[in-house]
Every structure is written in C-alpha cells, then in structure tokens.
Amino acid sequence: MTEAATHLSDVRQFHPRAHAALDNPQIRANFRKAMDGLMDKRRNAFAEWDLETLRTLGANVRQQALANLPDLLEQLEKKLTTNGIQVHWARSGDEACEVIRDICVARNAKRVIKGKSMVSEEMELNHYLEEQGIEALESDLGEYIVQLAEETPSHIIMPAIHKNTGEISDLLHEKTGTDRSHDVNYLTASARQQLREKFMQADVGISGVNFAVAETGTLCLVENEGNGRMTTTVPPCHIAVTGIEKVVGTLDDAAALLALLTRSATGQHITTYFNMISRPRQPEEFDGPEAVHLVLVDNGRSSIYQDDQLLDTLRCIRCGACMNHCPVYTRIGGHAYGTTYPGPIGKILMPHLLGLDATRDLPSASSLCGACGEVCPVRIPIPDLLVRLRRESVDGDRVHESRVRGHGLKRSTWEALAWKGWQWLHVRPTLYRLGTAMGARLRRLQPTTAGAWTRYRTSPRLAPRTLHQQLRERQTGSTGAIPARQRGASQ
Amino acid sequence: MSARDDILNALRARRGGTISAPTPDFSVVTERPWNAAEKLDRFQRMIESVHGEVHRVDEETWVDILADLLKTRGVRNLLAPLKHTIGTALRESDNPDLPELLSYDQSIEHWQPSLFNEVDAGITSTRGAIAETGSLILWPSADEPRLMSLVPPIHIAVLEADQIFATFQEALGLQHWSRGMPTNALLVSGPSKTADIEQTLAYGVHGPKELIVLVLEG
Amino acid sequence: MTDAIRLYPAKPPKVYFYGTCLIDLFYPDAGLAGIQLLEREGIEVVYPQDQTCCGQPAYTSGYHDEARAVAAAQLDLFPGDWPIVVPSGSCGGMMRKHYPDLFADTPQAEAATEVAGRVWELTDFLLNVCHIKLQDLGEPTTVALHTSCSARREMGIAEVGPALLSQLQNVTLVTQQRAEECCGFGGTFAVRHPEISAAMVDDKVQAMEDAGAPAFVTTDCGCLMNIAGYAEKAARPLTGEHIVSFLWKRVSLQPGNGGSAR
The missing domain is CATH 3.40.50.10420 (NagB/RpiA/CoA transferase-like)
Known part of the structure; x- marks a missing residue:
C-alpha cells in the first residue's frame, strides 16, 4: 500500500492509504521516532x-x-x-x-x-x-x-x-x-x-x-x-x-x-x-x-504567482520542517499522501500541480493545528492556505473568486444544503434560542451515535438548560442564584 | 511562443499587480561581537561538533605534525597542490614520515580510476573560514581542483587563523564575492555524512570520511 | 508579517461575553463560571442574547458565504466599545484573526476589523487584564492541561493556563509528553478523517495518563469533547473539564463537579 507511485489515479486514494499506514505499527514507529528527533534537533539549533x-x-x-x-x-x-x-x-x-x-x-x-x-x-x-x-x-x-x-x-x-x-x-x-x-x-x-x-x-x-x-x-x-x-x-x-x-x-x-x-x-x-x-x-x-x-x-x-494569497506558497525553501512538526504526517507518513511533496507543504502545493479535483482529500486532512505555520522558516501561513483551498474546493465564496484548477468540484448539493440550513438557523437568534432550548428539554432523545464522531468517542451530552436560558432567567430574576444551577449540568 | 516568453509573460502580466515586499533587515545574521580569539574558538568548537578534527599549528611545525597524523593513519600517499606554498613546503620537507606526494597536474579523464581508488588523502588551502557555523571556505582552482577535497578518504585543509570571519555574510562582503565568483566555491563543514538510514550518522558516504583542519597561528 | 504584539487594555468596568455555541449547548457551566470569575473581578458582564455561533465550522469547511452571513449577525451584538471576552481560543481566534479576512472586500470589513480588535480569550483576559488572584479552597488534586492549538498558536496564550493553575496551591499541574501537539479535534477534521483524528487523540489520552493525570483541563470545548469523549468510549479513567469551570470550583468552593465532561 505504501509504495504507491505518484500517479494521478493514486492521489485520490488518500483514505485507504492513510488507513493502511495507521494500521501499520512499523510505519507509525518509524515516523514517530524520526519526527521526534527532528523536532528536538530543530529546537536546539x-x-x-x-x-x-x-x-x-x-x-x-x-x-x-x-x-x-x-x-x-x-x-x-x-x-x-x-x-x-x-x-x-x-x-x-x-x-x-x-x-x-x-x-x-x-x-x-x-x-x-x-x-x-x-x-x-x-x-x-x-x-x-x-x-x-x-x-x-x-x-x-x-x-x-x-x-x-x-x-x-x-x-x-x-x-x-x-x-x-x-x-x-x-x-x-x-x-x-x-x-x-x-x-x-x-x-x-x-x-x-x-x-x-x-x-x-x-x-x-x-x-x-x-x-x-x-x-x-x-x-x-x-x-x-x-x-x-x-x-x-x-x-x-x-x-x-x-x-x-x-x-x-x-x-x-x-x-x-x-x-x-x-x-x-x-x-x-x-x-x-x-x-x-x-x-x-x-x-x-x-x-x-x-x-x-x-x-x-x-x-x-x-x-500560483497570479494571486496575492496563494503566492505565499512560492516562498517555500523545501526544508520539510512543516512535515516534521505535522501530527497528521507523523501518523500516516509521506506515502499516504500519494503526492511528490507530502505533508503540509504538499497539501498547499500539489492542488496547483494536479488540480483540486485530484487532490480533493488533501486540504481537509488537517486539524488546522498551526504547527506547520509556526515553524515555517519563511512564514508561509499554511493553515490559512488550507482554508483557502477548502473554500476553493467547494466554491464557497461569492465575494472572493476561486482560481485554482479543479475548483468547485468537491461541492456537493447535500453538504451545501446542510450549511445553508445551518446558516438559516444561526442568523435567526429567536429561532436559535427556541430550537436549542427545545433540544435541551428533549435531551433524553439525543441519539448516542453521531456518525464518524462516535466511532471513536462518546457524543457530548446536551445540557438540561442552555447558557442562553440560564442567563436570561438570571437577568429576569426568575430563578435563584447561579451557583445552584451549576449542579447537574452536563452530567 | 517559446516557453521562456510564455513563462515571463505570465509572470509580468500578473493578475494581482505589483507585489509588496518589505526590505529585508540582515542584522540578525550579521551582528556578531566576537574578537579574533573567540572566532577561532568558536570555529573549532563548531567544526568539531560535526566530526571535524582541528590542530592548531604554526609555520615551523605544521609539516611535522601533519606527517605524524598521516603516519598514524597509515596513509600511503597525499595529493598536494604544486604551486601553493602548502605544496611547495611539503615537497621541500625532508621529514621521512611524510607519505608519497602526488600531484593533480592533468585532466581528471586521464587518471580518474587511480584518483578514485588509489589516493589516500588530499591537502588543500582554504580561503578562510566562518566562525559561526564552523565552515571552511574553499575556492578550488587549477592548482587545487574540485575533486582534490572530495574524492580521497581524508581531506586536510590548511586555514590561516587570521582569515576566520564571524559569519558567511561577513566573508561575502569583506572578500567581495559578488564581484566575481569562481567556477566552484564551497563551504565545507566536516566530513561527508549521511543520516539516511534510520537517522543514524555515518561518515564518508560519498566524500571524505575524515576532515582534518590545520589552523596556522602566529 | 510578524504577529502583532498584544497591548492589553486597562481593566474595564464592563465586558461583552461571547459564550460560543458549544458552551451554550453542552457546557453552559463553563460559561457561567467564566461570567462569575469576571464579576468577581468587579466587572459587569453583558451577554447579548442574540449571539449564536462565530461561524467557524462553516469557515474551516470552506463555506465562507454561510460563515460570513452568520458572522455578520454577530458583528452587531457589540455596540459599546467594551472588550469582547470569549471562553475559547478557537472561537476567539476565529473572531480576532479570521473575521478581517472573511469580511475583506465587503461592506462590513471595517466593522469586522473593529470587532476583531476587541476580542480576548477569557483566561488571557483574567490573567493579563484583570490580574486575577486565585485563592485555592479545594482539596489537593493533580491535573494535566491541554492548551488548544488555537489558544496556543492563533491567540498566542500558551503561558496563560499554566500561570493561572500555578496560583492554585493545592493543584499539581503535570506536563504530558508532546503537550504542544494537537489532540486531533480540528472541527470537521474529526469526522472527515476520523481514523487519523482517533490516532491523534489516542496518543493524547495516553500521554496524559502516562504523566499521572487522573483529569485534565482545557481552554476549548472542542478539545474537551474530543479527548474526554475518546477516553470515555475507550473506558479509560481520564476525565476532563473546561479550565474555567475548574478555576471557579477551586475558588468558590462549589460542591459537585461543575462542568465535568464525564
């Protein structure tokens, strides 16, 4: 799985390769050891x-x-x-x-x-x-x-x-x-x-x-x-x-x-x-x-040179510090990316070389923790560029046009609709308060599974009363002092 | 249109217009307060930290010290410049412990296999050194060709103590490099090495396994 | 190109409190604790009831139109010129650092930049603006601290958590290996790349346990949900809570376990 050559068809197979690497204790150990050593050496240098x-x-x-x-x-x-x-x-x-x-x-x-x-x-x-x-x-x-x-x-x-x-x-x-x-x-x-x-x-x-x-x-x-x-x-x-x-x-x-x-x-x-x-x-x-x-x-x-923000990508001097400090790279290794340049720099560079369609899973494969940008010797704001590419992948911005080859190809009607719905609720404070208060009241009906999240984690429990509710009550004096309210929440 | 024109035109017709760029301030890599003794100490410490071997010598003793170093290592021959005083001093020496002295006086094509397989050590001059990083400055020449410091398993470099610069930038400036670069210029900091096998250091992977620096003082 | 140096204001008489949606729904105790800590410093706390979400989930997912619409609805909530205090490095980072980019080239650009300049993460505000002094009333205990990546790198406040916890004389703070490494949350990252995320949080839980911490505190509810949720699912003993809930419990002698995620 790990010896995949850099060919376009392979770049799309990010998930299976990443999973194979995660399941390979030898790969995990080799990279962890190497990256720990490199981080120490850089710090000392x-x-x-x-x-x-x-x-x-x-x-x-x-x-x-x-x-x-x-x-x-x-x-x-x-x-x-x-x-x-x-x-x-x-x-x-x-x-x-x-x-x-x-x-x-x-x-x-x-x-x-x-x-x-x-x-x-x-x-x-x-x-x-x-x-x-x-x-x-x-x-x-x-x-x-x-x-x-x-x-x-x-x-x-x-x-x-x-x-x-x-x-x-x-x-x-x-x-x-x-x-x-x-x-x-x-x-x-x-x-x-x-x-x-x-x-x-x-x-x-x-x-x-x-x-x-x-x-x-x-x-x-x-x-x-x-x-x-x-x-x-x-x-x-x-x-x-x-x-x-x-x-x-x-x-x-x-x-x-x-x-x-x-x-x-x-x-x-x-x-x-x-x-x-x-x-x-x-x-x-x-x-x-x-x-x-x-x-x-x-x-x-x-x-890449045409755009003021993307331009930062070209500052790269190919030191590899971003991958050495990347918690994702450390766990899946370089081959999982399926690209010439792996790790954070690969995620922001390869979409320009291969198109955003081929590299569709790369910009999202980051927790945006910022470790890469923090160590970059030429201050490339890698997390910001990842967000930019995520936005271009789904053509998510009418104010700022998409420019990268293959932009918009990851936009799915379903996901776009979900975010529209999210927007609809969150720009209507009254409905938001009503909806969240209702959710809190019906919290015993909250499902215990929530897709990929609960594959590895329990779901967070809705509190019996939202912060909005508690503070509104406090303001109007309709309930007692706050400390009494503290007990029982989110248990 | 040619590739050249296509590329340059694309860059010139940049959609985003002019790029703003602050003027770089180099003081963080240039301002070093070290005096001569500190520069020498630092140079030595830095190059030793990367497996370089340093001997402080003087005009009178260096040939004998070198002879000892080479004899201990069982070196059979030494490739030395013909014109530089390093070469002439060695050739004039009557120290019986010196190995056979070889010269690089013909094109590589004529003697490549013997250079690669039969030469044990090479000695070159240096154009100075950099204290901050423990680096030797080499400008190979017809008298000291490029492979002289690369192919033999041992490289001996002779450095004059008063030619140690604080930083690379200082050397670039004081030696006016930008006025004319040689065919090849080098910074050499230690012997050839690799960590490509499980981060484990191994020396002499392609170039010299040993780097010996003779610092001429006084 | 360098991050601007933060100039802390003098302690104001009044602040806005931006509770964040996660705290609103799942961890309201942390919000209440934060408000009470501010009030204890003599500050009047205003909680705009029309607040919903800072827009970050859509922003980091690439849906910037939607993020902007939701963020725009928040911009109007802070008409006075008081600081906006946020009990989260992540939402604080969104508002302080990303609002100006999100609203660039739009009519709200100026308002966004103005609001961004008033945003402070709560613990940073307590330590460096209020100069809070904490008197520990609790029993001896040991905790680990997970400073979220956004608190650490976007807000630049990695020293704040340890400084606050060090004021609590009965609390032993242990430092886990690779404390500065991400816990694997990353918002939608955790569901788009669940296996990679799980590998990261597994290491985080292990590191905290190895450091001898029965519990941890954190500056962000995303990390809290992730780390504590993983530990719970894996039946590991580690529990967690928001640092502000923890601090309030220690100084107010509140019974019970406040905002524990377990």
Whole structure:
C-alpha cells in the first residue's frame, strides 16, 4: 500500500492509504521516532537565535525575490549565459523531461547519475528517462534506497525515513548482494563503493538547486553526503533542474536562507557542503563538467504567482520542517499522501500541480493545528492556505473568486444544503434560542451515535438548560442564584 | 511562443499587480561581537561538533605534525597542490614520515580510476573560514581542483587563523564575492555524512570520511 | 508579517461575553463560571442574547458565504466599545484573526476589523487584564492541561493556563509528553478523517495518563469533547473539564463537579 507511485489515479486514494499506514505499527514507529528527533534537533539549533526575527528575514528575502521574479529570472539567465551555463525553460514537467532528454541525446548519453532533486520527482524524470533508454540512478543514499525499493520518497529531505535499518539491510541484500547487517557504517560503505563506480561511468549528472543567485549567476546546492558535489563535478555534463521560484537576488539572500534552511530541516547549524557553481570547467582547469545546463521549470508556479494569497506558497525553501512538526504526517507518513511533496507543504502545493479535483482529500486532512505555520522558516501561513483551498474546493465564496484548477468540484448539493440550513438557523437568534432550548428539554432523545464522531468517542451530552436560558432567567430574576444551577449540568 | 516568453509573460502580466515586499533587515545574521580569539574558538568548537578534527599549528611545525597524523593513519600517499606554498613546503620537507606526494597536474579523464581508488588523502588551502557555523571556505582552482577535497578518504585543509570571519555574510562582503565568483566555491563543514538510514550518522558516504583542519597561528 | 504584539487594555468596568455555541449547548457551566470569575473581578458582564455561533465550522469547511452571513449577525451584538471576552481560543481566534479576512472586500470589513480588535480569550483576559488572584479552597488534586492549538498558536496564550493553575496551591499541574501537539479535534477534521483524528487523540489520552493525570483541563470545548469523549468510549479513567469551570470550583468552593465532561 505504501509504495504507491505518484500517479494521478493514486492521489485520490488518500483514505485507504492513510488507513493502511495507521494500521501499520512499523510505519507509525518509524515516523514517530524520526519526527521526534527532528523536532528536538530543530529546537536546539535555534536555541541561541532570535528565531522570530530570523523567520521574518527569511520571509522578506523570499517575498522580495518573488516581487522581482521575472526580472531576477532574466538577470539569472543573462549572468549564467555569460558564465557559459546554458539556460532552458520548461512550461511543464513533461517539457522539462524533453529538454533533458534532448541534452542527453545530443551527447549520446546513456547513463545519468542524479543528485537529490524534488523537482525531478515532480516531473517523474527517472521514469521518463528509463522509457527513453537512459539509465537514471539516484546517488543520494536515501534516494538510492527508495529507488532500489521501487518506491517514491516519503519525505522531501529524508526520502527513506519510512524504513528502518533492518528493512534497508534486507533491501540492499536482495538488490545489490550486500551482506545483511545492522551496522549502518557497513551498509553506507557498501553503497559508497557501488555508487563510486556509477559516478565514474556516468555521462551526465543531474541535480536540483536550492538557490539560484541572479547577481552572480550561481547555482547553490545544500547537502551532507557529497553526492551532490560528485554529481556536479565528475560527469562531463551537469544538468541542474529547478523551479522558477528558486531564484534570489544576491549571495547575501542565499546566505540568509541557508541559515534557516539547514536548521529548520535537520537541526544542523550548517550542512557539510554548500556548493556554489557558477561556470563549467575552464580551459586551465582539470576537473568539473565541460557543459553545465540549467532547466527552469514552471509547472504551475506561474499560475500560483497570479494571486496575492496563494503566492505565499512560492516562498517555500523545501526544508520539510512543516512535515516534521505535522501530527497528521507523523501518523500516516509521506506515502499516504500519494503526492511528490507530502505533508503540509504538499497539501498547499500539489492542488496547483494536479488540480483540486485530484487532490480533493488533501486540504481537509488537517486539524488546522498551526504547527506547520509556526515553524515555517519563511512564514508561509499554511493553515490559512488550507482554508483557502477548502473554500476553493467547494466554491464557497461569492465575494472572493476561486482560481485554482479543479475548483468547485468537491461541492456537493447535500453538504451545501446542510450549511445553508445551518446558516438559516444561526442568523435567526429567536429561532436559535427556541430550537436549542427545545433540544435541551428533549435531551433524553439525543441519539448516542453521531456518525464518524462516535466511532471513536462518546457524543457530548446536551445540557438540561442552555447558557442562553440560564442567563436570561438570571437577568429576569426568575430563578435563584447561579451557583445552584451549576449542579447537574452536563452530567 | 517559446516557453521562456510564455513563462515571463505570465509572470509580468500578473493578475494581482505589483507585489509588496518589505526590505529585508540582515542584522540578525550579521551582528556578531566576537574578537579574533573567540572566532577561532568558536570555529573549532563548531567544526568539531560535526566530526571535524582541528590542530592548531604554526609555520615551523605544521609539516611535522601533519606527517605524524598521516603516519598514524597509515596513509600511503597525499595529493598536494604544486604551486601553493602548502605544496611547495611539503615537497621541500625532508621529514621521512611524510607519505608519497602526488600531484593533480592533468585532466581528471586521464587518471580518474587511480584518483578514485588509489589516493589516500588530499591537502588543500582554504580561503578562510566562518566562525559561526564552523565552515571552511574553499575556492578550488587549477592548482587545487574540485575533486582534490572530495574524492580521497581524508581531506586536510590548511586555514590561516587570521582569515576566520564571524559569519558567511561577513566573508561575502569583506572578500567581495559578488564581484566575481569562481567556477566552484564551497563551504565545507566536516566530513561527508549521511543520516539516511534510520537517522543514524555515518561518515564518508560519498566524500571524505575524515576532515582534518590545520589552523596556522602566529 | 510578524504577529502583532498584544497591548492589553486597562481593566474595564464592563465586558461583552461571547459564550460560543458549544458552551451554550453542552457546557453552559463553563460559561457561567467564566461570567462569575469576571464579576468577581468587579466587572459587569453583558451577554447579548442574540449571539449564536462565530461561524467557524462553516469557515474551516470552506463555506465562507454561510460563515460570513452568520458572522455578520454577530458583528452587531457589540455596540459599546467594551472588550469582547470569549471562553475559547478557537472561537476567539476565529473572531480576532479570521473575521478581517472573511469580511475583506465587503461592506462590513471595517466593522469586522473593529470587532476583531476587541476580542480576548477569557483566561488571557483574567490573567493579563484583570490580574486575577486565585485563592485555592479545594482539596489537593493533580491535573494535566491541554492548551488548544488555537489558544496556543492563533491567540498566542500558551503561558496563560499554566500561570493561572500555578496560583492554585493545592493543584499539581503535570506536563504530558508532546503537550504542544494537537489532540486531533480540528472541527470537521474529526469526522472527515476520523481514523487519523482517533490516532491523534489516542496518543493524547495516553500521554496524559502516562504523566499521572487522573483529569485534565482545557481552554476549548472542542478539545474537551474530543479527548474526554475518546477516553470515555475507550473506558479509560481520564476525565476532563473546561479550565474555567475548574478555576471557579477551586475558588468558590462549589460542591459537585461543575462542568465535568464525564
């Protein structure tokens, strides 16, 4: 159930997948343990910081980049081109796949090694390249594990977080012949050996980008393993692929976001490598790729960009803190969502990529507890955006128009009627008082079951007299003092 | 219309009009009161917290200290720059404990398998360091190519103590990075690592398993 | 972009009390307790009889036209410029934080923003405006506190509950593991995604029991209904009540168990 690939038909199966995950004690334990650890680490990483001021800085840096987005993209393109990096644009994920295929075909490239890139997951690039007869191998250890298992990442930073050591040991044994072991150092060393061979053989390296700096034409990659450096240095050609929103103005901007990114993501004050690439190999240099390409992918982003509120979604720097702190994600894991980006950020981003119809159950799968918005390093008001998408799902607002693809498709006549009825009663105070007083009087007739609520809980009991009644009586002096009334209520 | 024009036009014709954005105030990431000694102490503490090994050395002793460190580890050879004084000092040294010195004097294509399989350690200079995060600044060059600090299992970095900046922002400003970036610039903070298997740290997953920093004082 | 810092007013002679629909129907004792605590501070409490619901259920379900219509009916209830005190972080959050968004671009925008600026959560108001001093008259007891997510994050009053309970010398407050985590209520979330919600509330009940709490208090009746209702259905011993009912019982020596949800 959990290895579902990201295909549209699967996204609709949120409920069965979530239930399967809830019933799987291994999944529950793996995620709980991992998320507890990540929350602790983040808290410690910001201990000596004025975190709220830092988050404001992060939000403002991203907001400023978005405010100047078309200009920055042009500046980036110009600077990169001057530096010798070729820039490509793609309207959709499919178009981006084709751009990459064309580059590979022109080089007669058959073997691609990949660094971590969520955009490439979004494009389903590996799958596409395989179909074109090009082998695409993931080199980030977590991505490598997930690829061997023929799964998708369950977390945007830690792709294999749903698996424990035993499961990974079995997988590596089965797929690569590595001896079974619970020694993580041994398993890691074995993967290192296998992947080093692949790096040497690769014709093309494909990576993502964390920040693209317009002023200098610099692609920044944040990583711990060194596979990103390998991917961008060893093969003769490097293709970087990224969403158009990843551009920032200056190196200072990137540095500020870096301070937030690593601490928010994994609680590290910095990752092992911050890799800044501005050029292909120069004539006097002895290594590095002779050709570097950047593919700028839109894939729905320019339509998110149109709306002032939805725009906040594009501030995201992909740290994953929202999922680490999400009580829903912690319990169902990343695969239940059936989307490239799981968790809170996935819920507000995927509807734009796949349409609100396909992602119909995602915006409601939140208690709106606000933990995600509280930790977001760039202050994305995720709960507010969830409410916005819920509203768009049912076209629930005549004043504020719906704009997201697939809006209104979740509106059901029955539910709309129920809310109309609710409104009818609650704008008529006299009827409301009459109705609720009647309900209180007839409370012994209150049913003990109330749909899904009472599947796991008892129903709350109606009090013998409503607060309205008690206070009205108190005001008119028709009954005794309040304290006497207190006894017996809601028992 | 090209994809480029379509995308840029869509962004320019934004329905919501101009986006308001407050000017960022960077003081929260820049104002640090540390003096030189505090910067060095902090740098050391931070990089050690991520498994980096720091030795404070001086011009007179560093080659001998390095020779000891490498000998203890059974290092057979050391990839060193040809032009940088680090390389020349090593090549001029008569310390018998130094391993064989290798040079990166040809394109990677000509010797990739031996670099990947036979080199035990690489030594590079640094362009300074960042106290706040315990990060080394590397600007690889023809003399110290990119893979020198990545492929061998041990990376030794030589840092001059007076080149430690408080923050990344300070280094960017004082070294005028925006005037011209190199092909590749790096911040390196510790050896290569992963926690992708059940959050358990393992070092040397793709890059060096060990990072040794020699801080040149005085 | 930062949350505005709240400037507490001086203690007013009079307040409006917005009881909330859950309290009205299921937990009126909590409403009465809240009113009496305010009166004990010398404040005259006005309870507009025409109040119904803040509109939140429809709002979070996406039915904003309906939410706006119901909310608009509440806007007229507070003609004086006295504070509006709400015994719920959730309804308080709806009125304080979301009314301005809900009414944006409508003729009531100004009125909504004006009302929003006068909304205070009751315990916050008692502690930080009334500077209440509580004299504990009850027997020694142990409780856990569940601060609702809206009280914690929308209203920013996570410190208020512990500060009030710490004034009660015979009450031991225990802190459950992951106290800041959601109990799984989330309004319609609990019925749209009942299994996920149940997994969350199960963990919450377990955490409180593990902390050694026989009972808990909370700032919100939604959480109360959820946590206490789950414990009851699962035949777990944990019981709960609204924090305001609990506080009133402790200081007024009321017999019985006031607003217990069990």
